[in-house]
Amino acid sequence: MLAYDVVVVGAGGAGMMAALSASEDESLKVACISKIFPTRSHTGAAQGGINAAMGYRDSTDSPEKHFKDTVKGSDFLADQDAVEFFTTKMPEVISELDYYGVPFSRDGNGNIAQRPFGGASSPRTCYSADKTGHVILHSIYEQCLKKEVDFFDEWFLLSLVVEDSSFTGLVVMNIKTGEIVPIKAKSVVIATGGFGRIYWNRTTNALNMTGDGTAACFNIGIPLKDPEFVQFHPTGLASTGVLLSEACRGEGGYLLNKDGERFMARYAPEKMELGPRDLVSRSIETEIKEGRGFGEGMDSYVLMDLRHLGKKKIMERLPQVRELAMEFEGVDMLEEPVPIRPSCHYMMGGIHVINPETLSTQIEGIHAAGECACVSLHGANRLGGNSVADVVLFGKYAGIGARETAHRRSYGSETKLNQEAQVWNKKFETIRNKKTGKNIVDIRNKMAQTMWDNVGIFRKEEEMATALKEINQLIKDYKDTYIGDPAVRYNMAFVNYVEIGNLLDLAKGVVMAALNRKESRGSHSRGDYQTRDDANFLAHTLVHKRENDDYELEYIQVKITKYQPEERKY
Amino acid sequence: MEKFIFRIHRYDGTTKWVQEYQFPYEENKTVLWALTKIKDEIDPTLNFTSACRHAICGSCGVRINGTSYLGCKTPLDEIIETFDSKMLTFEPLKNYDVIRDLVIDWKPKMKKLKLVKPWLIPTEEGSVEKGFKQTEQEFSKIASPTDCILCGVCTSECGQLNVNDGVYLDPFILNKAYRFALDSRDGSSNEHIQPVLDNELWKCIHCMQCVTNCPKGIPLTDQIAYLRKTTMKMGAKDNQGARHAYAFYDDVKKVGRLNEMMLPIKTDGMVKTIGKRVPMAARMVYKGKINPLHMPKKVNGIEGIRKIYKYAQEVSK
Numbered sequence: 105m106l107a108y109d110v111v112v113v114g115a116g117g118a119g120m121m122a123a124l125s126a127s128e129d130e131s132l133k134v135a136c137i138s139k140i141f142p143t144r145s146h147t148g149a150a151q152g153g154i155n156a157a158m159g160y161r162d163s164t165d166s167p168e169k170h171f172k173d174t175v176k177g178s179d180f181l182a183d184q185d186a187v188e189f190f191t192t193k194m195p196e197v198i199s200e201l202d203y204y205g206v207p208f209s210r211d212g213n214g215n216i217a218q219r220p221f222g223g224a225s226s227p228r229t230c231y232s233a234d235k236t237g238h239v240i241l242h243s244i245y246e247q248c249l250k251k252e253v254d255f256f257d258e259w260f261l262l263s264l265v266v267e268d269s270s271f272t273g274l275v276v277m278n279i280k281t282g283e284i285v286p287i288k289a290k291s292v293v294i295a296t297g298g299f300g301r302i303y304w305n306r307t308t309n310a311l312n313m314t315g316d317g318t319a320a321c322f323n324i325g326i327p328l329k330d331p332e333f334v335q336f337h338p339t340g341l342a343s344t345g346v347l348l349s350e351a352c353r354g355e356g357g358y359l360l361n362k363d364g365e366r367f368m369a370r371y372a373p374e375k376m377e378l379g380p381r382d383l384v385s386r387s388i389e390t391e392i393k394e395g396r397g398f399g400e401g402m403d404s405y406v407l408m409d410l411r412h413l414g415k416k417k418i419m420e421r422l423p424q425v426r427e428l429a430m431e432f433e434g435v436d437m438l439e440e441p442v443p444i445r446p447s448c449h450y451m452m453g454g455i456h457v458i459n460p461e462t463l464s465t466q467i468e469g470i471h472a473a474g475e476c477a478c479v480s481l482h483g484a485n486r487l488g489g490n491s492v493a494d495v496v497l498f499g500k501y502a503g504i505g506a507r508e509t510a511h512r513r514s515y516g517s518e519t520k521l522n523q524e525a526q527v528w529n530k531k532f533e534t535i536r537n538k539k540t541g542k543n544i545v546d547i548r549n550k551m552a553q554t555m556w557d558n559v560g561i562f563r564k565e566e567e568m569a570t571a572l573k574e575i576n577q578l579i580k581d582y583k584d585t586y587i588g589d590p591a592v593r594y595n596m597a598f599v600n601y602v603e604i605g606n607l608l609d610l611a612k613g614v615v616m617a618a619l620n621r622k623e624s625r626g627s628h629s630r631g632d633y634q635t636r637d638d639a640n641f642l643a644h645t646l647v648h649k650r651e652n653d654d655y656e657l658e659y660i661q662v663k664i665t666k667y668q669p670e671e672r673k674y
Numbered sequence: 675m676e677k678f679i680f681r682i683h684r685y686d687g688t689t690k691w692v693q694e695y696q697f698p699y700e701e702n703k704t705v706l707w708a709l710t711k712i713k714d715e716i717d718p719t720l721n722f723t724s725a726c727r728h729a730i731c732g733s734c735g736v737r738i739n740g741t742s743y744l745g746c747k748t749p750l751d752e753i754i755e756t757f758d759s760k761m762l763t764f765e766p767l768k769n770y771d772v773i774r775d776l777v778i779d780w781k782p783k784m785k786k787l788k789l790v791k792p793w794l795i796p797t798e799e800g801s802v803e804k805g806f807k808q809t810e811q812e813f814s815k816i817a818s819p820t821d822c823i824l825c826g827v828c829t830s831e832c833g834q835l836n837v838n839d840g841v842y843l844d845p846f847i848l849n850k851a852y853r854f855a856l857d858s859r860d861g862s863s864n865e866h867i868q869p870v871l872d873n874e875l876w877k878c879i880h881c882m883q884c885v886t887n888c889p890k891g892i893p894l895t896d897q898i899a900y901l902r903k904t905t906m907k908m909g910a911k912d913n914q915g916a917r918h919a920y921a922f923y924d925d926v927k928k929v930g931r932l933n934e935m936m937l938p939i940k941t942d943g944m945v946k947t948i949g950k951r952v953p954m955a956a957r958m959v960y961k962g963k964i965n966p967l968h969m970p971k972k973v974n975g976i977e978g979i980r981k982i983y984k985y986a987q988e989v990s991k
């Protein structure tokens with residue numbers, strides 16, 4: 105049986121940082137597993153930048169200010185011990201990335217350049233033009249090649265195995281061959297990214313952001329923390345959900361409904377299109393719900409019109425945005441308005457991590473970092489530029505944590521690991537050969553539709569109750585699905601089938617947690633409970649999966665060290 | 675009704691076949707949209723790779739009617755216009771092992787990539803604790819080569835890789851070597867460049883297909899020229915490629931044109947030329963294609979040419 109001291113699952117920013125820091129200890133055998141080739145990971149999509157109080161651009165900036173901004177941004181739901189640890193360590197990590205060869209843009213003094221970002225009281229976002237995540241991802245990969253990390257590219261985590269309450273390893277599929285194998289491990293770092301795909305095409309996330317690691321943890325009893333907090337970006341391209349930069353609104357673009365009306369006048373008469381993200385997103389969705397959008401159902405949209413800015417301004421200020429709209433929506437903004445609709449962008453919630461310095465979970469041996477995890481750094485709302493920072497920093501410390509855990513533990517029993525691999529082998533065979541049943545693509549689309557319509561940008565009791573019923577039905581339907589590909593080798597239909605199962609499990613957690621949070625906080629905004637309710641809900645949601653797949657909610661205290669909750673005003 | 679006809683080259687690990695798919699034409703759609711539609715609605719057994727959908731992850735390279743494209747950023751309408759047809763043939767990228775259908779294997783390429791030490795070898799000026807100083811100009815040198823998304827389009831289009839036995843390095847690997855050789859924070863550019871030289875750097879045939887098709891517009895052949903120049907500066911002048919370049923340089927400087935009779939001798943040496951080229955040359959003489967007795971004279975305007983040389987030398991300082 106394959107055996108590694110530390111197995112990292114995921115090769116995005118978080119996973120590869122973990123693999124790197126774990127392999128600093130040369131006495132350990134470290135493997136890094138990823139369902140896609142490492143540099144395809146979604147960390148590469150981050151454009152804007154990475155936050156750290158370097159103080160290069162503004163010498164009055166400090167980790168303390170970064171701490172305060174993050175807590176306020178989180179609508180006071182972030183754990184302040186975690187935030188302080190994060191903001192204090194971030195500058196060191198940036199220097200480390202520089203030393204790894206990340207090509208950062210520079211200022212006139214030869215220091216790393218920094219730009220202002222939403223919700224930050226100083227310009228502290230370090231960047232590399234508009235490809236920050238991309239260059240960080242590639243540089244960390246290069247360092248991993250140098251360190252000779254053992255990569256298992258296109259290997260897919262199926263489940264984690266716990267025997268007698270003790271973590272023993274994982275079961276994975278080698279997608280290229282279709283083989284399903286157990287791997288023994290002393291510790292594991294889960295770094296599998298977010299699960300924005302519960303909204304399928306209405307997300308800026310890559311096609312494979314399906315929360316596999318989060319679901320695997322959930323299934324063995326590690327709770328899901330704060331899943332109801334989902335960040336939406338107002339301007340996703342209509343047909344694909346790909347992100348259209350905020351700069352369009354910034355430069356003075358108009359949002360129009362199907363009557364050609366600048367509808368923001370109804371919602372933010374003064375600021376108009378420049379209102380905050382969540383408000384603009386809600387306004388667009390209201391227009392669509394009330395029949396003033398274009399198209400139907402999931403294909404509805406409104407328009408972003410920039411033509412009045414004139415060719416000169418568009419070509420000067422937004423050349424890349426124009427190109428993006430042409431390439432991915434087929435629309436030239438010089439000639440026509442661009443169809444847009446809000447798009448799910450980021451999951452604040454995830455695997456319940458109990459120690460921000462080791463990223464450990466309640467099961468000894470299992471660590472988690474990056475978007476799949478909830479430390480909680482972002483609380484109810486993440487600040488731009490804080491996620492790539494989160495993944496590299498907590499990825500690094502998860503690697504160190506897992507390294508130490510591996511030294512403390514020895515390999516466990518193989519019994520359950522072998523059994524679990526058998527179970528998956530059987531399942532693979534059955535599903536491959538099944539000829540009839542419910543169509544998996546239908547199930548996926550129905551999930552996305554109900555999540556979008558009922559648990560999207562703004563939420564109400566009855567709608568969410570409807571969604572819960574539908575998701576429950578889809579979970580039943582899923583048991584009788586078929587995939588239509590009998591092949592063993594590179595069977596993506598099977599991989600997608602497992603992913604959709606994971607999405608359904610997580611979607612249900614999102615709905616239940618959202619239903620039960622009877623307040624509006626950060627990204628969670630309810631029509632029927634419009635204000636924040638600290639007396640009852642200044643707490644993290646934990647969703648547990650119990651016997652018979654029943655879900656149970658619990659609330660735990662937020663760690664508040666320095667900043668008492670106050671009204672969040674900008 | 676207008677429709678697309680896609681003829682997709684399929685492979686399941688043992689058998690190869692071409693499968694045809696027909697579906698209604700829609701305007702303003704991308705290549706990736708079409709492949710996804712086929713998988714979702716027509717045939718779940720079709721396999722290809724994709725992730726980000728916006729030209730940053732490099733997953734979705736594919737060949738259409740023999741040319742390589744990044745599927746998510748290529749509008750179908752553009753393809754239809756280029757080939758003047760809605761019947762299109764899809765194949766996996768060339769110069770890769772195929773795993774299934776349009777899915778290729780990157781693993782062997784990473785082994786090759788490692789040859790050029792594709793990581794920063796830091797100078798002593800930097801440290802883990804403090805990082806580095808780097809000027810804006812120094813950064814701008816590495817801005818374009820770090821745009822590479824490892825999509826493999828350059829490899830697929832490379833004329834040399836098409837015929838070479840596998841030693842020649844893929845264009846994206848040369849780009850990586852270039853990127854580190856030029857980074858002011860890297861203290862050992864030779865360590866990136868030497869392996870490039872050792873692996874047939876001079877075999878690039880300047881077909882320019884990599885540059886023409888690179889979805890990120892990276893000037894790969896300029897970089898290859900830079901790498902060649904640098905290896906010559908490093909003293910690697912006594913190899914076939916460098917000698918060939920010097921022969922061009924000397925002839926044109928001396929008389930303003932090439933001496934094609936002497937070129938192979940200067941490049942390959944007398945012995946090799948006699949062995950390898952004389953039989954062909956003899957045939958060419960016989961057919962009247964070349965005149966062995968012709969020694970080129972100085973061209974008119976040789977002064978101008980020398981001025982260009984001088985100017986180029988000054989500029990490159």
Ligand SMILES: Cc1cc2nc3c(=O)[nH]c(=O)nc-3n(C[C@H](O)[C@H](O)[C@H](O)COP(=O)(O)OP(=O)(O)OC[C@H]3O[C@@H](n4cnc5c(N)ncnc54)[C@H](O)[C@@H]3O)c2cc1C
Nearest residue numbers: 114115116117118139147152261297316474475489491492
């Ligand atoms: C369009 C866009 C722009 C963004 N811009 C910014 C920005 O400017 N600044 C910022 O801070 N944040 C930004 N974000 C957010 C940020 O990019 C992500 O939250 C972050 O990169 C996530 O990194 P990660 O390492 O956790 O996961 P990812 O990079 O998503 O990596 C996940 C890894 O897990 C692997 N994996 C998943 N499931 C399995 C499985 N079952 N088996 C094996 N492997 C698996 C995948 O292969 C992948 O390697 C942006 C996000 C998007 C979508």
Ligand code: FES
Nearest residue numbers: 725726727732746
């Ligand atoms: S899907 Fe990422 S580059 Fe095309």
